[in-house]
Amino acid sequence: MNRTEQPPLRPVILGFLLAAVCLVSLSLTGILLADSPSTPADLSIPWLPSLGITFSLRLDGFSLLFLFLISGIGALVFAYSGSYIRAKGKSTSLLGILFLFFLAMCGLVAADDLILLFIFWELTSICSFLLIGTDHFKEEARKAATQAFLVTAGGGLCLLAALLHIGAAAGTFRISEILEGGALAGNLPAWVLCAVVIAAATKSAQIPFHSWLPRGMAAPAPVSAFLHSATMVKAGIFLLARLNPLFNTDPLWSQLLVPLGAATMLYGAVLAICFPDLKRLLAYSTISALGVLVSLIGIGSQESMKAALVFLTAHSLYKAGLFMVVGLVEHSTGSRDGLELHGLYRSLPLTCAAALLCGLSMIGAPPLIGFLAKELMYEAKIDAVIGGAALPAVTFLTSVFTVAAAAMVSFFPYFRRKRSSEIPVQEIPVPLLIGPLFLGVLSLAIGFFPQFVADAFFEPALIVLAPETTEVKLKLWHGVNPVLIISIAALLLGVILAYIRTTPSVQKACDFAVGALPPGPRVFDSTLSALLRLGERSLSIFPTRNRADFVRIALVGFALYFGLLLYWQLPAESYFSRLHLSTSLDWLNGAFLVLSCIGALKSRTHLAALLWIGAAGVALTVIFSTSGAPDLALTQLLVEMFILLAFAFLGASLLRKRLEKQRAAPSEYLLSLFASGALITFLLVTPLAEKPTELTRFFGERTLIEAGGANIVNVILVDFRALDTMGEVLVVIFAALGIHWLRKQWKEQEG
Amino acid sequence: MNSSKLLMTASRLLVPVQLLIAVWLLLRGHNFPGGGFIAGLSFGAALTLWCSERNALPEDLSTVFRGRFLLTLGWLSLLTSTLLSPLLGGIFMESVVLFSFETFLFGKVLVGSVLLFDLGVFFAVGGFTAVILELRSDGGQE
Numbered sequence: 001m002n003r004t005e006q007p008p009l010r011p012v013i014l015g016f017l018l019a020a021v022c023l024v025s026l027s028l029t030g031i032l033l034a035d036s037p038s039t040p041a042d043l044s045i046p047w048l049p050s051l052g053i054t055f056s057l058r059l060d061g062f063s064l065l066f067l068f069l070i071s072g073i074g075a076l077v078f079a080y081s082g083s084y085i086r087a088k089g090k091s092t093s094l095l096g097i098l099f100l101f102f103l104a105m106c107g108l109v110a111a112d113d114l115i116l117l118f119i120f121w122e123l124t125s126i127c128s129f130l131l132i133g134t135d136h137f138k139e140e141a142r143k144a145a146t147q148a149f150l151v152t153a154g155g156g157l158c159l160l161a162a163l164l165h166i167g168a169a170a171g172t173f174r175i176s177e178i179l180e181g182g183a184l185a186g187n188l189p190a191w192v193l194c195a196v197v198i199a200a201a202t203k204s205a206q207i208p209f210h211s212w213l214p215r216g217m218a219a220p221a222p223v224s225a226f227l228h229s230a231t232m233v234k235a236g237i238f239l240l241a242r243l244n245p246l247f248n249t250d251p252l253w254s255q256l257l258v259p260l261g262a263a264t265m266l267y268g269a270v271l272a273i274c275f276p277d278l279k280r281l282l283a284y285s286t287i288s289a290l291g292v293l294v295s296l297i298g299i300g301s302q303e304s305m306k307a308a309l310v311f312l313t314a315h316s317l318y319k320a321g322l323f324m325v326v327g328l329v330e331h332s333t334g335s336r337d338g339l340e341l342h343g344l345y346r347s348l349p350l351t352c353a354a355a356l357l358c359g360l361s362m363i364g365a366p367p368l369i370g371f372l373a374k375e376l377m378y379e380a381k382i383d384a385v386i387g388g389a390a391l392p393a394v395t396f397l398t399s400v401f402t403v404a405a406a407a408m409v410s411f412f413p414y415f416r417r418k419r420s421s422e423i424p425v426q427e428i429p430v431p432l433l434i435g436p437l438f439l440g441v442l443s444l445a446i447g448f449f450p451q452f453v454a455d456a457f458f459e460p461a462l463i464v465l466a467p468e469t470t471e472v473k474l475k476l477w478h479g480v481n482p483v484l485i486i487s488i489a490a491l492l493l494g495v496i497l498a499y500i501r502t503t504p505s506v507q508k509a510c511d512f513a514v515g516a517l518p519p520g521p522r523v524f525d526s527t528l529s530a531l532l533r534l535g536e537r538s539l540s541i542f543p544t545r546n547r548a549d550f551v552r553i554a555l556v557g558f559a560l561y562f563g564l565l566l567y568w569q570l571p572a573e574s575y576f577s578r579l580h581l582s583t584s585l586d587w588l589n590g591a592f593l594v595l596s597c598i599g600a601l602k603s604r605t606h607l608a609a610l611l612w613i614g615a616a617g618v619a620l621t622v623i624f625s626t627s628g629a630p631d632l633a634l635t636q637l638l639v640e641m642f643i644l645l646a647f648a649f650l651g652a653s654l655l656r657k658r659l660e661k662q663r664a665a666p667s668e669y670l671l672s673l674f675a676s677g678a679l680i681t682f683l684l685v686t687p688l689a690e691k692p693t694e695l696t697r698f699f700g701e702r703t704l705i706e707a708g709g710a711n712i713v714n715v716i717l718v719d720f721r722a723l724d725t726m727g728e729v730l731v732v733i734f735a736a737l738g739i740h741w742l743r744k745q746w747k748e749q750e751g
Numbered sequence: 752m753n754s755s756k757l758l759m760t761a762s763r764l765l766v767p768v769q770l771l772i773a774v775w776l777l778l779r780g781h782n783f784p785g786g787g788f789i790a791g792l793s794f795g796a797a798l799t800l801w802c803s804e805r806n807a808l809p810e811d812l813s814t815v816f817r818g819r820f821l822l823t824l825g826w827l828s829l830l831t832s833t834l835l836s837p838l839l840g841g842i843f844m845e846s847v848v849l850f851s852f853e854t855f856l857f858g859k860v861l862v863g864s865v866l867l868f869d870l871g872v873f874f875a876v877g878g879f880t881a882v883i884l885e886l887r888s889d890g891g892q893e
Contacts, residue, residue: 047843055843630784634776638792645796649803649887709781709865717786718868719846726829726868729875733822736879740819743886 011092012431015082018099022075025106029067032059033456040176044112052167058112058176061460066109066238068457069313073230073320074102076435080324081222083431087331090220094134098226101127105231109238114163114173121159121203121239124232125152131223132216141218147524148212155202155209159239162195166246179245186249193247196239197256204236204290206264211520214283221327224279225435229286229319234312237293241308241465248300257298258386262394264291269401273501274510276339278326278409282319285362285405288398289315292377295391299384302466307376309458309465310474314361314373314443321358321439322409325351328432329413332425339502341413347425350433352414357440359410363403363494364487367447367476374399378483396490403494404501412502450474552672559675566682585626593619610647614640631713762804766812769797775856777873778866782858787869791876798877802884809881818885821878825871832867 032041040063044056059067078098085094104127108120126149133145169188170178178184200206205213216228227233240257247253268288275281289311296308328351329344330336345352357368364374381395446453454474462469478484500506593616600612617640625633699712699720709715717725773793780786798809798816809816836845848863860866 045837047837049842631786634784635789635792638789638796642792642796642799645799645803646883649799649884709861711780711782711784711786714780714786714869717788718781718865718872722833722844722868725872726833729829729872730826732879733826733875736818736822736875736882739886740822740882743882 011085012082019078026071062464065461080435144215155199158195159199200236225323230316261295304380307380311373318358318361324436345414354436355410361443362406369446399490404498407498555676787872794877795880818882825874829871
């Protein structure tokens with residue numbers, strides 16, 4: 001192994017391999033799009049037929065557009081992150097989690113089953129948690145990851161409730177069938193609509209759930225580029241657009257979405273320029289863009305859907321590019337302060353070119369794709385039924401601030417002059433430049449062939465979202481119309497705003513705003529810690545002194561709970577008469593059992609207590625084997641052996657220690673023991689004395705015929721009730737793996 | 752560690768026998784008393800006995816007996832057993848029998864999802880024991 005100064009090449013190779021996988025997916029998507037855009041590809045495998053849940057995927061035009069974006073940007077991100085990991089010395093496992101995320105995201109947009117959609121939705125949240133927490137040795141990264149996860153997973157729970165209701169109301173979980181009939185449209189209760197909106201708002205960082213996204217910028221640059229700008233945060237938009245036909249007849253839908261989106265887009269755009277930290281700036285500008293998309297879907301006309309599709313594509317391209325660029329600049333100069341950096345165009349010419357192209361698309365300058373998107377957006381907002389003049393006004397203000405933000409991220413660091421000396425830069429490896437440059441050039445290229453892109457991508461997607469669509473026209477030049485004048489005005493005002501932003505007094509005001517305004521993370525942190533404190537307090541109401549006290553409290557609680565339950569549903573007849581301790585062996589065993597229990601209570605050392613308890617276990621084994629349960633007997637015997645061995649192995653010194661004196665009054669213990677003992681006796685007697693139930697007969701009849709095994713206990717465990725067993729075993733496995741990793745980390749820390 | 756000669760000698764004999772018993776319990780479990788869990792317990796007991804006498808790690812007995820490896824084997828077997836049926840065109844978690852053969856010691860052995868499931872439980876229990884044994888021998892060596 002070559003272990004000199006050169007970092008290993010492995011992540012780079014792996015990155016390119018994963019990028020190749022994405023390219024395969026990209027070309028397959030392209031073939032499907034070119035082949036038959038109108039007839040969706042279907043795949044359905046029965047999964048849990050008894051619940052009507054299938055593993056079904058469906059690729060219609062809308063899914064394909066998303067898949068194309070995910071695969072394309074994924075390929076660039078993987079190519080970028082391999083070199084990024086190498087340059088930054090991060091762990092290669094980052095690539096693995098990123099790929100898992102890629103798969104989850106593909107699954108999310110392709111899912112045709114509500115439950116499957118939910119599973120992929122949660123999987124993306126989990127990946128986001130792991131990826132934000134890449135630098136988990138930093139406290140801020142851990143906190144950011146926790147907040148992102150709790151917020152998005154909380155939204156996920158709302159989504160689950162809504163999806164289950166939709167599935168139950170429709171009688172099927174297949175999304176295509178639910179949407180096709182249109183029977184459900186407008187017939188769903190308002191809470192389902194609200195739950196879907198909350199789920200989308202948490203995932204797509206809408207006010208007031210937005211603050212996890214800027215905080216999530218603790219993640220490495222490729223993660224921010226892929227998850228937190230181009231794909232994952234768009235999952236909420238995807239959900240809204242997908243379920244739009246179910247809700248758009250309800251006026252509440254647009255009454256919720258349009259103000260939500262409008263407030264978010266203005267808030268995000270204004271806050272964006274307050275942050276000199278370029279990553280934060282981009283995060284807030286992403287929030288703003290997501291607000292634009294939410295409001296466009298809320299308007300719900302065919303025109304606005306078209307605008308949403310084009311805007312979404314444009315934003316994914318330029319924002320992913322800008323995130324990558326900021327990562328490069330940070331790597332190269334060690335800073336990502338937009339007002340501190342200056343004059344980089346000479347030392348980083350290619351990075352500067354990529355930043356400029358993406359920035360021009362962001363401000364919507366012709367002929368880039370951003371221009372097309374912005375014109376369509378304005379048209380849709382002006383024509384919107386809802387909101388009157390307020391909506392275009394808010395959009396106009398948002399554009400002004402967006403232009404200023406774009407100037408701060410893609411103009412200032414490169415072209416501003418300062419008196420201070422030139423910034424020392426580190427060379428940027430060429431593979432890192434591929435991604436941002438390609439995205440910038442693509443943004444430009446689409447502007448030259450708008451109709452081709454519209455035919456290939458936007459038309460099939462729009463037909464899904466707005467079935468009345470016949471064809472999608474996309475052109476660069478609309479003539480001199482109000483929209484063009486508005487956007488030129490926004491551009492000019494934005495440039496002026498950016499210039500003002502650099503003056504010292506405004507900088508001071510912005511610094512003050514940054515310190516005071518966004519209270520999201522603080523509110524979240526204090527709420528979380530208050531909850532944790534509440535948990536601790538609630539524990540302290542029990543007067544616990546040691547483990548024995550805990551056991552006592554548990555026993556009393558158990559006896560009370562089941563005692564009350566039994567009291568309300570007392571069986572009609574007494575079962576005690578049916579108790580049969582018939583044979584003398586039973587009596588002998590019972591006596592032995594009682595004796596060994598007394599022995600355990602009386603013993604003075606751990607070893608003696610352990611042996612007495614073992615003796616009780618043997619007595620139980622005999623009872624099991626004489627009453628026709630050889631499996632239980634065998635298990636009981638082995639467990640007893642195992643416990644003894646484990647104690648002998650783990651605590652040789654512990655065993656010789658004397659048992660500590662109990663401090664509580666004996667009456668307390670007697671009471672709890674008596675109560676729980678009496679209850680357990682009663683519980684045991686009740687079902688044991690009953691005649692063979694239906695279940696017994698069911699298993700007796702089917703075990704051999706259906707499962708092909710003669711051992712009923714085993715067949716129940718591994719076949720009829722395999723899901724329960726599997727859950728238990730997986731808990732054991734993951735607990736053990738957790739112990740293993742903790743031990744490994746501990747060992748590494750020790751040296 | 753003070754280990755007695757008697758137990759040391761006995762364990763040399765006992766451990767292989769215990770391992771054989773584990774396999775026996777595992778294979779006959781579907782038709783007679785036995786099954787993955789108690790086979791795993793027997794396996795774990797064998798590992799514990801062997802390690803405690805020599806103050807060693809399970810992997811010293813065989814490199815296969817590393818905790819992480821056994822656990823991974825465990826969840827992979829479980830996963831495969833659930834996916835066997837869908838792969839053959841059936842339903843998730845349905846029981847599938849690939850083939851079966853008659854044996855003298857174990858009765859009729861069915862090779863399929865159920866055996867894989869039992870194997871998963873077996874490896875999980877054994878792997879858990881191995882992880883605990885590894886944990887303890889860390890402290891011992893310091």
